[in-house]
Amino acid sequence: MTSCSFFDNKLLGHLARRNSITNILATGTRAHLVFNSHNSYISPSWYKNKDYNVPTWNYCTILAKVRIHKITEKENIKALLEEQVVYFEKKNWSMDSLLDALM
Known part of the structure; x- marks a missing residue:
């Protein structure tokens, strides 16, 4: 959807003008941003203790609550x-x- 980066303790990003989400975002709008990072399957065969025998998923996700400031x-x-x-x-x-x- 967009690229984001931190500058001067602010999260900055942009959307293409034709992206339909720009119609609902206005300065002051509160939003939740979700950042997903690396993830991978964890096999039960990797556990030292074989009593734990279920597969799982390892992941990292960040949820940021933000207030939008639209630059026009x-x-x-x-x-x-x-x-x-x-x-x-x-x-x-x-x-x-x-x-x-x-x-």
């Missing part, structure tokens, strides 16, 4: 995206090649 000003949207591109892309790609029409 073009220059602020561009600054947010530039910050994320610098963080995630390092020097592989820059916003210089992005067409103004896409902003």
Whole structure:
């Protein structure tokens, strides 16, 4: 759905304008964000104690309760995206090649 990153103790992310969820999100909206991480099957054969003989699943999930702040000003949207591109892309790609029409 989106990419998120932490900057200055804030969770920042973006959605495509055409994503239908943007119609229901407004500044001040409370939301729950779910982050799923690595997960894997755990075989009963891995237990030292063979009395525990049921398979299970190992996973990590975080639920964050947040308040939405929607950025609508073009220059602020561009600054947010530039910050994320610098963080995630390092020097592989820059916003210089992005067409103004896409902003």
